Every structure is written in structure tokens, then in C-alpha cells.
Amino acid sequence: MPLPSAVAGVLGETSLERFDAVIIGSGAGGSAAAYVLTSAGLSVLVLEAGDNNFPGLDDPRPGMPVPRYANDELKGAIRLFDRQDPLVEPRTYRPSDSATAEPDADVNNLNRTVGGTTVHADMKYPRFNVVDFRLATALAEAGRSVPGASFLDWPLDYDELEPWYGEAETITGVAGEAGADPYASYRSQPYPMPPSPEMYVGRLLSEGARRAGYAPFNYPAAINSRPYPGAPALQRPPCVNCGFCSGFGCPTNAKGSAAVTTLRAALLSGRCQLRFNCHVRRLVGGNGGRVSAVEYFDPDGVVRTASGDHVILAASAMESARLVQLSDLPLAAGPAFHLGRHMLFHHQTIGVGIFRQRVHGERGQSVTNGMSDFRGVNEGGTALHPDGRPLGGIIEFGTSSEPLGNGKSQIPALDIAANIRSPIGLKQLMVESPFHAHIAVMIMQAEDAPRPGNRVDLDPTVRDVFALPALRLTYQIGDFERQAAMFYKPKLIEIARRAGAQFGFVDPTSGVPRTRHVLGGLRMGIAPQDSVCDAFGRLHGFDNLYCMDGGVMPTGSGYNPTLTLIALALRAAANIADPGHAERRLGSGPLS
Amino acid sequence: MPLGPLSRRRFLQGAAAGSSLLVLPRLARRAGAAGAPAGSGFLTADEYRAVEALTARIVSSDDGTPGARECGVADYVQGLLSAFPGADANADGGVSAADLTAVALAAGSDDAAADVDGSGRVDAADRAATVSSLFGAPRLAGPPAFSGRPIFAGGPFSDRNPFPDPATGTPSDDFPANAFLAALPLTRLQRLAWTARLLGADAVPELRDNPLARTLGDVDLRARYRAGLADGDAFSRAQFGADYADLTPAQQDTILARLRSQRRPFYLLLVNHVIEGMLCAPEYGGNRQRSGWDLIGFDGDSQPLGYTIYDATIDDYRERPDKPNSTLDPDDPCSGFSDEMQRFLRVLLVQLAQATEFDEPFCFPG
Numbered sequence: 020m021p022l023p024s025a026v027a028g029v030l031g032e033t034s035l036e037r038f039d040a041v042i043i044g045s046g047a048g049g050s051a052a053a054y055v056l057t058s059a060g061l062s063v064l065v066l067e068a069g070d071n072n073f074p075g076l077d078d079p080r081p082g083m084p085v086p087r088y089a090n091d092e093l094k095g096a097i098r099l100f101d102r103q104d105p106l107v108e109p110r111t112y113r114p115s116d117s118a119t120a121e122p123d124a125d126v127n128n129l130n131r132t133v134g135g136t137t138v139h140a141d142m143k144y145p146r147f148n149v150v151d152f153r154l155a156t157a158l159a160e161a162g163r164s165v166p167g168a169s170f171l172d173w174p175l176d177y178d179e180l181e182p183w184y185g186e187a188e189t190i191t192g193v194a195g196e197a198g199a200d201p202y203a204s205y206r207s208q209p210y211p212m213p214p215s216p217e218m219y220v221g222r223l224l225s226e227g228a229r230r231a232g233y234a235p236f237n238y239p240a241a242i243n244s245r246p247y248p249g250a251p252a253l254q255r256p257p258c259v260n261c262g263f264c265s266g267f268g269c270p271t272n273a274k275g276s277a278a279v280t281t282l283r284a285a286l287l288s289g290r291c292q293l294r295f296n297c298h299v300r301r302l303v304g305g306n307g308g309r310v311s312a313v314e315y316f317d318p319d320g321v322v323r324t325a326s327g328d329h330v331i332l333a334a335s336a337m338e339s340a341r342l343v344q345l346s347d348l349p350l351a352a353g354p355a356f357h358l359g360r361h362m363l364f365h366h367q368t369i370g371v372g373i374f375r376q377r378v379h380g381e382r383g384q385s386v387t388n389g390m391s392d393f394r395g396v397n398e399g400g401t402a403l404h405p406d407g408r409p410l411g412g413i414i415e416f417g418t419s420s421e422p423l424g425n426g427k428s429q430i431p432a433l434d435i436a437a438n439i440r441s442p443i444g445l446k447q448l449m450v451e452s453p454f455h456a457h458i459a460v461m462i463m464q465a466e467d468a469p470r471p472g473n474r475v476d477l478d479p480t481v482r483d484v485f486a487l488p489a490l491r492l493t494y495q496i497g498d499f500e501r502q503a504a505m506f507y508k509p510k511l512i513e514i515a516r517r518a519g520a521q522f523g524f525v526d527p528t529s530g531v532p533r534t535r536h537v538l539g540g541l542r543m544g545i546a547p548q549d550s551v552c553d554a555f556g557r558l559h560g561f562d563n564l565y566c567m568d569g570g571v572m573p574t575g576s577g578y579n580p581t582l583t584l585i586a587l588a589l590r591a592a593a594n595i596a597d598p599g600h601a602e603r604r605l606g607s608g609p610l611s
Numbered sequence: 612m613p614l615g616p617l618s619r620r621r622f623l624q625g626a627a628a629g630s631s632l633l634v635l636p637r638l639a640r641r642a643g644a645a646g647a648p649a650g651s652g653f654l655t656a657d658e659y660r661a662v663e664a665l666t667a668r669i670v671s672s673d674d675g676t677p678g679a680r681e682c683g684v685a686d687y688v689q690g691l692l693s694a695f696p697g698a699d700a701n702a703d704g705g706v707s708a709a710d711l712t713a714v715a716l717a718a719g720s721d722d723a724a725a726d727v728d729g730s731g732r733v734d735a736a737d738r739a740a741t742v743s744s745l746f747g748a749p750r751l752a753g754p755p756a757f758s759g760r761p762i763f764a765g766g767p768f769s770d771r772n773p774f775p776d777p778a779t780g781t782p783s784d785d786f787p788a789n790a791f792l793a794a795l796p797l798t799r800l801q802r803l804a805w806t807a808r809l810l811g812a813d814a815v816p817e818l819r820d821n822p823l824a825r826t827l828g829d830v831d832l833r834a835r836y837r838a839g840l841a842d843g844d845a846f847s848r849a850q851f852g853a854d855y856a857d858l859t860p861a862q863q864d865t866i867l868a869r870l871r872s873q874r875r876p877f878y879l880l881l882v883n884h885v886i887e888g889m890l891c892a893p894e895y896g897g898n899r900q901r902s903g904w905d906l907i908g909f910d911g912d913s914q915p916l917g918y919t920i921y922d923a924t925i926d927d928y929r930e931r932p933d934k935p936n937s938t939l940d941p942d943d944p945c946s947g948f949s950d951e952m953q954r955f956l957r958v959l960l961v962q963l964a965q966a967t968e969f970d971e972p973f974c975f976p977g
Contacts, residue, residue: 070798070801085767086766086767087765087766087767087795088766088767089764089765089766089767089768089769089790089791089892089912089914090769090892090911090912090913090914091764091766091791091892091912092890092891093764093887093891093892093895094763094764097887098762098763099804100763100795104800104801104804105821105823105827106803106804106807106808106818106821106823106824106827106830107800107803107804109821109822109823122821122822122823122826123823124823124827216919216928216930216936216937217936217937218936218937219935219936219937219938219939221937222937222938222975223975226975226976227975244928245921245926246921246923256777256921257921257928258917258921259775259913259914259915259916259917259918259919259920259921260917260918260919260928260936261912261913261914261916261917261918262910262913262917262918263912263913263914268766270766270767270768270914270915271767271914271915296798296799296800318798318799319799320799373956373960374972374974375945375946375947375948375972375974376939376940376943376945376974376975377908377940377943379934379940381909381910381913382913382918382919382934382935382936383918383919383936383937422890422907422909423886423887423890423891426886426890427883427886430879430882430883432959433882435958435959435963436955437871439955439958441951441954441955441958442951443951443952443955444670445669445670445882445885445886446670446671446674446678447949447951447952449670449886449889449906449907450676450906450907450908451948451949451952452907452908453948453952453956455907456907456908457948480820481820481821481822482820482821483821484800484803484817484818484821486817486820489821512967515969516967516969518975519972519973519974519975520969520972521947521968521969521972522956522960522961522966522967522968522969523966523967523969524960524964524965524966524967527964
């Protein structure tokens with residue numbers, strides 16, 4: 020099998036030529052799968068569309084890799100260093116089938132880099148609730164019908180995933196405090212690390228929340244609050260709380276991204292090869308339920324082929340759905356209908372307080388505190404809340420840590436200032452900084468209902484740099500999300516008041532989804548007529564094709580989804596390694 | 612035995628291991644010093660002066676504190692417009708075959724052999740054609756002085772902050788080398804995208820079916836600047852009889868208001884670049900001697916020191932007393948906004964965005 024022509028595009032065991040599994044995407048799900056499979060003695064090829072910004076990722080010396088990431092807002096957020104560049108990979112968006120899809124620079128674009136979006140996330144890793152796995156049933160039992168929605172119970176329950184949650188927390192090094200969130204569901208082990216230092220803005224909003232009668236807590240996050248233990252090559256330092264967290268690659272590897280945890284462990288196993296700057300264009304075969312090969316563009320744009328006994332989609336929910344659509348696979352009627360549908364992004368409601376003091380959001384981990392009172396479940400998360408409150412989501416207590424992007428967001432205010440003949444100009448907005456240094460925000464990650472019309476398909480006219488049809492997103496929320504937003508909006512403003520703010524309001528949200536929580540499109544279920552995958556991510560009707568990213572989730576809950584995504588991928592990969600015995604935990608300590 | 616934060620030694624090992632991937636632009640070492648001489652890049656001397664004058668009225672120094680001019684926004688713009696692709700794409704201080712390749716690519720040639728004039732060989736004529744296409748004929752007289760800046764600066768650290776001392780949880784006196792000075796190499800796809808950003812969609816056939824390559828505000832930057840600056844001067848001459856840079860500040864404000872309404876995309880481009888050029892890391896050419904960060908009270912990059920530092924002897928964190936993570940700044944007056952800002956916020960937030968102004972704001976804790 021030919022290797023990519025650019026030697027710099029390969030890491031790990033370069034001599035490998037045949038693979039037990041080909042994994043498409045090196046993010047949270049793909050790297051978790053690579054870790055499990057290589058731990059079990061299988062050989063894997065990981066294909067990553069983005070560049071590698073962790074030189075030395077396959078170097079076994081302690082202290083490696085040294086990232087190319089820095090406290091540099093211009094590089095990533097403005098110049099799209101390792102983001103999905105809309106000039107390379109455009110997407111289009113329309114709210115409904117009757118509207119014309121317009122190209123947009125950011126349709127929930129995620130990252131294109133080794134380690135995927137975990138490299139830039141601020142690693143907020145709460146679990147879902149017990150009731151999230153049977154939400155369709157719970158809503159029906161409560162008589163709460165949601166017109167037009169397509170809720171579906173998960174094909175596994177919380178009990179089945181619980182050990183894998185523990186594994187995922189251990190592997191990534193989640194810092195948190197068991198029992199701090201009264202709505203969190205049970206856990207069989209403590210967090211691996213105590214909570215990280217709180218930010219001032221987190222303490223400020225937590226105080227407001229307490230005074231309003233809520234139960235704020237230290238937000239669990241996969242960022243080291245202590246030295247991460249384990250094999251020397253996998254030890255990582257404690258976070259120094261540099262402030263460039265959400266949206267930034269970590270310069271010291273204190274962040275437990277997929278790159279420096281699961282993927283690095285896989286690369287050091289001698290059974291993993293990573294080819295980066297390699298963009299998969301289609302899956303080949305499918306007859307007899309087997310995908311025979313994967314075609315991809317190498318770093319020079321030359322088409323190459325790779326094959327393995329198993330093929331694992333982990334390109335992120337939207338791209339995995341698009342990739343199946345780009346391939347000519349013989350799908351049965353049920354999966355063919357559901358493919359790309361029931362997309363879930365969370366509906367964010369963003370409460371804002373403008374304070375007289377500076378809240379210095381440039382220090383700390385972007386978000387260190389939050390609350391689950393608006394999630395809409397009972398204590399322990401085993402059922403819907405008995406008072407019938409809407410299903411909202413966890414609240415992140417945060418602020419602005421990005422002066423450059425925030426400065427740009429004030430440009431519309433300049434026109435308003437000019438129109439009302441205010442003397443306020445750009446300089447005074449930057450210096451007095453009401454929307455950066457003095458802002459506190461509460462982001463509710465509310466559940467959005469699955470709907471068949473909210474979907475990914477191929478745009479009929481727009482094409483990407485590879486001449487492949489662009490991804491077209493059709494998505495809109497309904498009364499379910501609007502009612503929750505309206506119900507919790509005054510409560511968010513009240514928290515700002517109780518925290519001492521001068522102004523409080525709720526930020527109007529844009530129509531184009533930009534929440535970065537990207538789920539659904541290959542949802543799992545028991546029956547092929549309802550779903551695309553089974554409980555282990557295997558596509559119905561296929562022997563060797565799996566999805567192990569957020570695409571498999573039938574419902575999105577109201578919590579940051581990545582830990583759940585990782586737990587599902589660990590479990591699904593363990594099922595490949597040892598079919599029928601996936602309940603056995605790896606159980607060998609942190610990446611030992 | 613747990614390891615502390617990355618030590619200087621291990622960082623240097625790592626940097627050495629990765630050094631084959633890095634291209635060190637010789638002239639970018641001047642980052643943070645006074646800006647490049649006017650005109651030594653895509654912008655002519657007159658254009659550079661016009662950018663300085665225009666941006667100086669978007670953020671002025673009338674109040675005695677630094678504005679866009681003092682922060683080096685024109686250097687930032689020059690550094691961006693003169694960056695890859697173009698003359699000196701590989702930042703070696705001259706125009707090389709690699710640069711010619713970039714131009715051939717930009718001209719739509721599938722054959723990146725850099726035979727720009729089609730003579731059948733790569734020679735001095737191709738070099739001249741490259742320089743001409745990028746800088747215009749007047750610059751052929753001498754070697755082009757390079758003032759391009761990295762599209763993507765390196766990492767993980769600048770040399771502005773020390774390593775923390777993990778044994779004490781306090782700053783050490785050990786500083787890293789400045790990795791921001793390294794320009795990261797572009798992948799093929801990054802090269803295509805940035806060719807379009809600087810030279811326009813027509814330069815990149817691969818983007819022909821992507822409408823965003825023609826509609827986004829940050830593509831075709833060189834042509835947008837050349838045309839926008841010409842418009843500014845034309846407006847200025849028509850109304851006041853002189854080029855923009857030679858007008859009085861009041862006249863300049865009049866012309867800027869006209870650009871705001873009649874050449875809006877260019878005006879917005881300027882505003883965006885003023886913000887970028889004032890608040891970027893100094894290695895990109897702006898924020899001269901961190902004047903922009905100081906102006907807004909922003910510390911800039913804080914790695915590898917950070918703010919709250921792990922102390923191995925107590926197995927816990929220590930906050931920096933001068934820059935606390937979890938508490939109000941010790942010197943914060945909690946005095947809120949100026950009267951004019953409060954008036955503006957009442958219109959912007961309360962009248963237009965249905966915000967609530969609370970009766971008794973206070974400063975937690977207290």
C-alpha cells in the first residue's frame with residue numbers, strides 16, 4: 020500500500036501496511052477507539068484531515084510533544100490556523116426546506132487538526148443523566164408531547180455506560196468534585212483530580228446563583244489540576260491557568276485533549292499509524308455488508324486508498340454523515356432515511372451581566388463553575404423534574420477571554436453610537452471595555468429536540484476545494500426550545516442582579532448554529548427502521564462499518580457531550596476487540 | 612514521580628526536535644522593535660502613509676494615549692499584505708524559486724515550476740516578473756526589503772514571561788526562547804486559502820465552486836486595499852484638494868465618514884485590521900512594544916507562567932497576589948463606567964436590547 024508522498028504527514032509505526040481497523044478522524048471518538056484497539060493488540064490506521072500541531076506526538080520521551088499552540092488569538096480564532104477554513108471546506112445553511120441554502124463562513128464549523136476539537140475545547144466534561152438514556156419514554160409517561168419531534172430512547176442505559184464514563188474520566192484526567200452537583204447521576208468512583216482553581220467570574224456568578232436559591236458547583240473539566248500520573252511518556256503537567264483556554268490549543272499539554280492522551284498512547288503502542296493532512300473522500304464497497312476500502316486525498320492532493328478489516332467513522336457528526344452520503348453504500352431503507360437527520364446542537368440561551376468591576380476573564384480556564392438547576396431533571400437525574408419545568412441545560416458561568424474577537428463583536432455598536440451622535444468610539448469601547456473586561460455570561464446548553472427535518476445533506480451547487488459537494492445544513496428550533504428559553508431567561512437575568520451587575524440581558528442568538536456541540540445524523544437504536552447504528556455504533560446491515568463520534572446520539576441531553584461521546588467510543592471499540600465482552604473494563608489504570 | 616510543568620530543558624529538546632518544521636524569518640526577529648520602513652512590501656510608501664492616516668482616525672491618539680498609528684497598525688497591515696504568497700514567501704530575505712512557485716500557482720498555472728514568463732526555463736526574467744507583479748515596476752531597481760510577517764506564528768511560548776518554579780509556585784527567573792518568531796509552514800490547503808485571501812479567488816482555480824471565495828470580506832486583500840486607498844485619496848482630492856494623508860484631522864474625519872457609508876466593505880476591513888493590529892502578538896507587526904495590550908489593560912500571552920501556579924510542596928495552587936485568579940483585583944476601584952459610556956450603554960442595552968438596569972449594583976464580595 021502506498022504511503023502518502025509527504026513523509027512529514029505520517030506519525031507512529033510507519034512500517035505498518037495492513038490494518039485491523041481504519042479510523043477516520045483523530046478527535047475524541049477516533050482517538051479513543053485507536054487507544055482501545057491498540058491496547059487490545061489490534062493495528063490501526065488513523066486518517067486525519069487536519070495538520071499535526073504536536074511535533075513529537077509519537078516520540079516516547081517524557082515532556083513530548085511540544086505543541087505549536089500558543090497564547091495567540093490572531094493565529095487560531097482570526098486566521099483559522101487549524102480551524103475548518105470556509106474557503107477550503109464551505110458549508111451552506113438554510114432554516115427549512117423552503118428556504119434557499121446560503122454559504123456561510125461558520126455553520127458550526129469544528130477544527131481540522133490532530134486531536135480534533137478536543138484540542139480547542141475548554142474540556143467541560145460532565146456526564147449525562149440516567150433519564151437521558153430513556154427520554155422518549157419519560158416524556159411520554161409525563162404526557163409531554165413535542166409536536167414534530169422524533170425522540171428515541173437510547174439502545175443502552177446509564178448503568179451500561181457508567182463504567183466507561185469512569186474510564187473516560189480517568190484517561191483524560193477530569194478534575195471535579197463528586198456530589199457537588201445535586202442533579203448529577205450516580206458515579207461509582209471519585210473524580211481523578213480535585214477541581215481546578217476557580218475564576219473570579221465563576222465565584223461571582225455562583226454567589227448570585229446561591230442568593231437566587233440555586234446549587235452552583237465546580238464544573239468538571241479534563242484539565243489537570245494536579246500532575247497527571249502514569250507512564251513517563253504520558254505524564255502531563257498541572258494547568259497554570261493562563262487564560263487562553265476555550266478556543267485555544269494548550270501550550271503545555273495540561274489539557275487532556277485526545278492528541279496527548281488516547282492518541283499518544285496509541286501511537287506509542289507500536290500498532291498505530293497516523294496519517295495527517297489526509298482528507299477522506301469516500302468509502303468504497305458495501306456489498307455483503309462490508310466496506311472494502313477508504314479513498315482519501317493525501318497531503319499533496321493525490322488520491323490514495325487504505326483498507327482494514329473494520330472502518331470507523333469518527334469525523335464528527337456532520338462530516339461522518341456527509342461522508343456516508345458521498346459514498347455509494349447500499350443502505351437499507353431505515354438507515355437510508357435516518358442518515359443525516361435528527362441533528363442536535365443544543366439551543367444556547369446566553370444570559371449576560373455587565374458589572375462595574377473588571378472580572379479579568381483572561382485568567383483561568385474560561386469556565387470553572389456552573390449549575391444544573393435548569394436542566395429540568397430531579398435530584399440524581401433519574402427522572403424528569405416533578406414540577407414539570409422545561410428541559411433546559413447546564414449553565415456555564417463564563418466571560419470574555421478574547422479581547423480581539425470581542426473587539427470585533429463591538430463593531431455594530433459603533434454604528435449605533437454614530438447614529439445617536441454619542442461620543443463613544445472604538446477606542447473608548449476597547450479601553451472601558453464593557454463587553455470584555457466587565458462582562459459575565461451564563462450559557463445554558465439546552466436540549467434541542469430531534470427532528471427529522473433538521474439534517475445534513477449535500478449541497479447541489481457549492482463544492483469544496485476537492486470538488487466534493489459541500490455540506491448543506493437544514494436546521495431550526497421549535498416551541499420546545501423556545502419555551503425553555505423563555506422560561507429560564509428571567510431567571511438568568513435575576514442571577515446577574517443577585518451577583519451585583521449593573522445591566523442584565525439575554526443575548527439574542529443567531530439563526531446559523533454555532534454552538535460547537537454537534538450530535539446526531541447517525542443515531543443509534545435497536546430497530547433499523549428507527550435508526551442508522553446499533554448500540555455499538557455499527558451501521559445496521561454492515562459487518563465492519565461503525566460510527567464512533569457524536570453522530571450516534573439519538574438525543575443530546577443538556578450537558579456538554581464530549582465525555583459521553585468518549586465513553587460510547589471506548590465501549591464500542593472494546594466490542595470490536597472482544598465481541599460480546601464489552602462490559603469488561605480496561606481497568607489497568609491511567610494509560611499504563 | 613510526577614513531573615512538574617515543562618522545564619526549559621525539555622522545551623528546548625522539543626523545539627529542537629520540531630525545528631525542521633520551522634522556518635525562521637530573519638527579519639521577523641525585529642518583532643516588537645520599531646516597525647518596518649514604510650513601503651518595503653506590497654504597500655507603496657504613499658499607500659503605507661494612507662493606511663497610517665486612515666487608521667489613526669479610527670483609533671486616534673487625540674487623548675494622549677496610543678492610537679492605531681502608535682500601535683503600528685500600518686506595519687501590521689503591511690506585514691499581512693506582504694506575507695505569503697508573494698515575494699519572499701519562504702522569508703529568506705530574497706525572492707527565490709519557492710516564491711516564484713507561489714506566484715505561478717497564484718497565476719493559475721498547474722505547473723508550479725515557476726516559469727512565470729513561459730520562456731521554458733526558470734531564470735532572472737521570472738524573478739523580475741514576480742517582483743513586478745507583486746511590487747510594481749518601481750521596485751525593480753533594488754532588491755525588495757522584506758516586511759512580510761508570518762501568517763501563523765509558532766508556539767508554545769514567547770519570551771515575555773518566565774517559567775513557573777514548581778517547587779515554590781512562584782515565577783522563576785528562567786525565560787523561554789521566543790517561539791512566536793518562527794513562521795509555521797503552510798499546508799497545501801492553507802496555501803490555497805491564503806493565496807485567495809491575499810490575491811483573490813481568481814488566483815485559485817480550486818475555489819471556483821465556492822461562492823465564499825468571492826463574498827467574504829477578508830479575501831482579495833491586496834486589491835481591496837489598493838482600490839480602497841485610491842478611493843480615499845480620490846474623495847480627499849475632490850473635496851479638499853489633497854491626498855488623505857495630507858488633510859487636517861477634521862477633514863480626514865469627514866472623508867472617513869464618507870468611506871464608512873459609501874465604501875463600507877473597505878471601511879469594515881480597516882476597522883477589523885485596526886483591532887487586529889492593536890491587539891495581536893507583537894510578532895505580527897502591530898501592538899508595537901505591547902502598546903495595544905497596555906492600552907486596554909490586557910496582559911497578553913501569559914505562558915509559561917500563567918496566573919495560578921501549582922506548588923508541589925503543598926500539592927496545591929498558589930495565586931499570584933498581583934494578578935489573582937479567583938478574587939477581585941486588589942486595585943480595582945469598582946467605580947464602573949464613565950458618564951458618557953453609561954449613557955451609551957443605556958441606549959444600546961436598555962432601549963435597543965431590552966436589558967434591565969439594576970438599582971443597586973455592587974462589587975462582590977461586599
